[in-house]
Structure formats: C-alpha cells, structure tokens
Amino acid sequence: MINIKFYNLNNRFNSRISKTPGFAIYFILFIVCFFTYFKIFDGYKSDFRPQGVHFWAQADRSSIALNYYDNGLNFFVPQTNYLEFSNGKTGVEFPIVQYISALVTKISGNRNNIFLIYRSITFLILVIGIFFLSKTIKLHGGNGFQQVLIPVFYLFSPILLFYGFNLLPDIPAFSFILISFYFFEKHRLKIHFNSIFSAFIWSCFATLLKLTSAIFPVAYFIWFLADSIFVEKQYSKTLILKVAGVFIALFGITVSINFLFTVYANSIYKSTVFLSTSRHINQWTDFSDIWENVVCWHREYFSETQYWIVVAAFITSLYTPYLQKKVIILKLILILGFVFFILLMGKQLMHHDYYAICTIIPVILILSIDGLMLLTRGCLGSLLLLYFVNSIYNSNTKQSERRIAEVYNIPCREVWDYRGYMVEAAKWFEQNKMSKKSKVFVLYDYPLNTPLVYLDRKGMVIDHYKMKDKKLVNMWFDLHKPHYIVIPSQWKSKLYIDNAEISFKSSLIFEGKQVLIFKVKY
Incomplete structure (x- = not known):
C-alpha cells in the first residue's frame, strides 16, 4: 500500500x-x-x-x-x-x-x-x-x-x-x-x-x-x-x-x-610568459x-x-x-x-x-x-x-x-598572492600622475605580469634568483632602460648585496609600508 x-x-x-x-x-x-x-x-x-x-x-x-x-x-x-x-x-x-x-x-x-x-x-x-x-x-x-x-x-x-x-x-x-x-x-x-x-x-x-x-x-x-x-x-x-x-x-x-x-x-x-x-x-x-x-x-x-x-x-x-x-x-x-x-x-x-x-x-x-x-x-x-x-x-x-584573499589556507598549504606592495605602488604612481609610457622594473618578485598589470605599465619582473645573475640583470637594464624600480620593502638590503651598481644608478623617491620606489638615473 x-x-x-x-x-x-x-x-x-x-x-x-x-x-x-x-x-x-x-x-x-x-x-x-x-x-x-x-x-x-x-x-x-x-x-x-x-x-x-x-x-x-x-x-x-x-x-x-x-x-x-x-x-x-x-x-x-x-x-x-x-x-x-x-x-x-x-x-x-x-x-x-x-x-x-x-x-x-x-x-x-x-x-x-x-x-x-x-x-x-x-x-x-x-x-x-x-x-x-x-x-x-x-x-x-x-x-x-x-x-x-x-x-x-x-x-x-x-x-x-x-x-x-x-x-x-x-x-x-x-x-x-x-x-x-x-x-x-x-x-x-x-x-x-x-x-x-x-x-x-x-x-x-x-x-x-x-x-x-x-x-x-x-x-x-x-x-x-x-x-x-x-x-x-x-x-x-x-x-x-x-x-x-x-x-x-x-x-x-x-x-x-x-x-x-x-x-x-x-x-x-622569444617569449617565456606562456608554456x-x-x-x-x-x-x-x-x-x-x-x-x-x-x-x-x-x-x-x-x-x-x-x-x-x-x-x-x-x-x-x-x-x-x-x-x-x-x-x-x-x-x-x-x-x-x-x-x-x-x-x-x-x-x-x-x-x-x-x-x-x-x-x-x-x-x-x-x-x-x-x-x-x-x-x-x-x-x-x-x-x-x-x-x-x-x-x-x-x-x-x-x-x-x-580564494580571493591574499592568504588562502587549504589543508596542506597556504596560498599567497603578495599583492599588498603592488596596490601601494600603483596608488603612488596614480597620485603622482606618472607617465603611462614610463617603464618599470619590479625586482625580487616572480609573477611576470601581475605587478606590471597593477602598475599599469610595461617593464620587467626579475625574481631573487635572477637578481644574482648580474650579467642578465644588466642586459635587461641596458635593453629597456627603465625609468623606475619597484621593490617589496623586505628585499631592500638584498639590492645592495646582489647588484650594488643598480643602487648607485638610482635614487629612492618613495618608501611606503610595503614598497620602495626608485628613480633610475641616466
């Protein structure tokens, strides 16, 4: 029934x-x-x-x-x-x-x-x-x-x-x-x-x-x-x-x-951005x-x-x-x-x-x-x-x-996106009305385009491993002649150790909570 x-x-x-x-x-x-x-x-x-x-x-x-x-x-x-x-x-x-x-x-x-x-x-x-x-x-x-x-x-x-x-x-x-x-x-x-x-x-x-x-x-x-x-x-x-x-x-x-x-x-x-x-x-x-x-x-x-x-x-x-x-x-x-x-x-x-x-x-x-x-x-x-x-x-x-957060925890690891310094640098460039045509080199970070997209400028991103290769770094600088250098604050001391020549060619123009911005001298 x-x-x-x-x-x-x-x-x-x-x-x-x-x-x-x-x-x-x-x-x-x-x-x-x-x-x-x-x-x-x-x-x-x-x-x-x-x-x-x-x-x-x-x-x-x-x-x-x-x-x-x-x-x-x-x-x-x-x-x-x-x-x-x-x-x-x-x-x-x-x-x-x-x-x-x-x-x-x-x-x-x-x-x-x-x-x-x-x-x-x-x-x-x-x-x-x-x-x-x-x-x-x-x-x-x-x-x-x-x-x-x-x-x-x-x-x-x-x-x-x-x-x-x-x-x-x-x-x-x-x-x-x-x-x-x-x-x-x-x-x-x-x-x-x-x-x-x-x-x-x-x-x-x-x-x-x-x-x-x-x-x-x-x-x-x-x-x-x-x-x-x-x-x-x-x-x-x-x-x-x-x-x-x-x-x-x-x-x-x-x-x-x-x-x-x-x-x-x-x-x-000769691009390496995409596999x-x-x-x-x-x-x-x-x-x-x-x-x-x-x-x-x-x-x-x-x-x-x-x-x-x-x-x-x-x-x-x-x-x-x-x-x-x-x-x-x-x-x-x-x-x-x-x-x-x-x-x-x-x-x-x-x-x-x-x-x-x-x-x-x-x-x-x-x-x-x-x-x-x-x-x-x-x-x-x-x-x-x-x-x-x-x-x-x-x-x-x-x-x-x-998953949108800067730190996302999953059972086996933490996933970071380290965008804090990018946001701060982008605000500085916008507030000071820096030319969009000015090239920027971001040092001591690994995502090839992420910081550049936030900064809304073209340039290069050189990670901490490549920074130790002075010949490679100098080649990129000579080829593109950047106007500005952006570095996450925690890497400040490493710049002088890895490539003192760059630090002598540039002057610090902004020091924020998470970022350093240098202007390159030519």
Whole structure:
C-alpha cells in the first residue's frame, strides 16, 4: 500500500512538473545564475584586478586584453606588459576572449572597466554552457526540476564559482565542451545526425582556448568510428569517410592555429610568459606527487557532499537500463582520454588547479549525469537534491570568496598572492600622475605580469634568483632602460648585496609600508 501511494505521488509530481512551460525553467535557471553572479561580484569589493589563487595566471591573460585595448586591437599580435625581447609580444592560446573583452571595453569608452567586462564575459559564457547542459538533460527526458537543479549542482563547484567570474580561458573552454556535448548527445540519440559536426566544431573551439580540451573532439570521433563500425554498422563508407574528413580538417585547423599562436609565436618573439610545451610525467615518483596534490586540492573541485552524490550517481549509472553499448564506449573512451591527459600534462595539473576545469570536471560530469538523472527522477530524489544544492551553495560561495584573499589556507598549504606592495605602488604612481609610457622594473618578485598589470605599465619582473645573475640583470637594464624600480620593502638590503651598481644608478623617491620606489638615473 505504501509503495502504491509513493508511486502515485511520484506520478503526480512528474505530471505536474512536466506541465511547467519551457520558458519558466530557463527563467528560473537565469535567476539562479543572476544571483550567483552578484554574490561573487560583491566579494571583490569593486576591485576586479587579478587577485587570489593563481593571480599571476589571471594577470597574464588580462595583460593580453589591456594591450589589445592600448595597441590598436590587432588580434594577430597579442602582447603583455612583460617586455622581454619583443616589446611584450608573445605566444598565447587563441586569445578571442581577451580580444572581445578589449573590444567591448573600447566600445564602452572606459578603460578602467576592462577587468569587470572581462570577468562578466567569462561568466556569461559559463551561463550559456549551463543552459546547454539543461538542454542536454531535457534531451534525456529530464523533468523541469532536473533541468534546473542538475546544472546548478555542477555550477556550484568551488572552482567553477571562483574561476567562473575570472580572467582565465578555462571557463569558456568548459562551456564550449558543454555545448559540444549537447550536440553530441543529439547525434547519439539519433535526433539529428549532422549534430556530430556541431559537436566537432564546438569541442575544437574549446581546444583552441585550452589545448587540454582536445580530449573531447578526439573522444567524439573515436566513439563515432566505434559506433559506425562495430555497433550500428548501418552507415555507408562514404558517410563515415565524410565525417572522418570533417573531423580531420577541423582538428587539423585547430592544431595549426594553436601551433601558430603559441609554439611558433613564442619561438619568434622569444617569449617565456606562456608554456608552449607539455610537462609530461617521466618518472614513477611523479605519480605520487600527483596523488599528494589531488589529496591537497580535491576539495577545491567539489565539496564532500558533491563527491558523495557524484559517486552515488556514477554507481547508479551502471544500473542495467544505462548499460548500453554506446554509453559504455563513450565513458571508456573518456576515461582513457583522461589517463592520457594525466600522462601528458600531469605536472601542469599538479600546480595549476584550473587545469581541472576543462578536463576533470567535464569528464566527471559526463560519467555521472545519467546516474544523477536516475536518482532524482522522483519526488523524493528531486527534493533531496534541492536540499543538497542549497547547502552546497552556501558553503561553496563562501569558499570561493576565501580564494580571493591574499592568504588562502587549504589543508596542506597556504596560498599567497603578495599583492599588498603592488596596490601601494600603483596608488603612488596614480597620485603622482606618472607617465603611462614610463617603464618599470619590479625586482625580487616572480609573477611576470601581475605587478606590471597593477602598475599599469610595461617593464620587467626579475625574481631573487635572477637578481644574482648580474650579467642578465644588466642586459635587461641596458635593453629597456627603465625609468623606475619597484621593490617589496623586505628585499631592500638584498639590492645592495646582489647588484650594488643598480643602487648607485638610482635614487629612492618613495618608501611606503610595503614598497620602495626608485628613480633610475641616466
């Protein structure tokens, strides 16, 4: 009797939810994203410059946008504030988001808004990806509750909340993967055959923004071949060759553009700002290092509650109705692709938490989404997910806010962003109306662009190891002839020890709480 009543309750619940207009579902999803945007927005206290975890990587990308704005919006010549040998020209992943940010800022007419515009464009692209994830759930017959709650469940990952309103290309790449997955599922479910081409296009576009996304177009293509040759066996050789030709052309163009914008450009400009080679695993001890970092950082990707739900969803996805050959093949290909990624770029993953955004998180999402739909298809499952999503939102948004702080504690370490001296120096330059064209050398710090972005000037950043190489330091000074030197206060005595010649050539013009500023004499 109880089972019958519960079954009837589920039927009434699903019947009522199924009558919800489609626009209402998307409106609710929009409202959730809207409030999430302003929740994160408030945490920055009107300062949208690079800050928090990996603020140096944020500065490298935002520096590209600033230089697009300042140097005529020439898309094919990206530059940063870090001069090196070619006046800041550099190789970088396909910089379309930086370019659009600079273009929109140019149209708005207020250069000071470039960081906010950049962050907002990144978040907008994330929201578009979340909407396509909702559409994917609808393809699978998900009800209105599922179309809202499941995308929001994944959106509320701490790392997505932090980088979703940020200055890195990983979030746009993640969103394009979600869009590509929607089209892939349209093809897999035989709703529209040609959707496989759209899946290739969007996943290749994601690969342009972040090379690690290449797992997905390759996985889609391998799945298509396996399905066509071993499962369906219905497609003609001509059709298979057509799909293969389109994939090879798209992927070839993607790899070529990536090569031109990164490897080739870095070799031409002699730039070291952005990596153009992989840091692959080459010894067994690297695996233990990766595991230590996984243990250290794993709560940054999902909360404990989310992990338990994801594990339960994955186990549920192994339930008989979902054990279809096509689904199993896709999941196996993705798992193998992920293993290949670990082997190829494991060392980068160890020290860059954002590398998980367009590799680990979408793989977890695809492996667990069908099981999560099965768990939440009834009244009780949907209400439980609503409860968990609400609790996850509160804890994970707070965690995202903590990542903005100058010191962010995680169980195994403290993450510092040392921006105090930069803020103080930037205020001094602004108050004294120093020329924007004046070059600045920042000594005894390591982020290549971060202090220069805060100072809003071009120059060089020389860390304490390089400062001991007098020949190298003198070469940079002779090449660029800086007007000012900026040093964090705690390194004052080291300048006289490492390079007394520089101290004799310059005079101290400002001594603040955290920074020293020298004017160079010529």
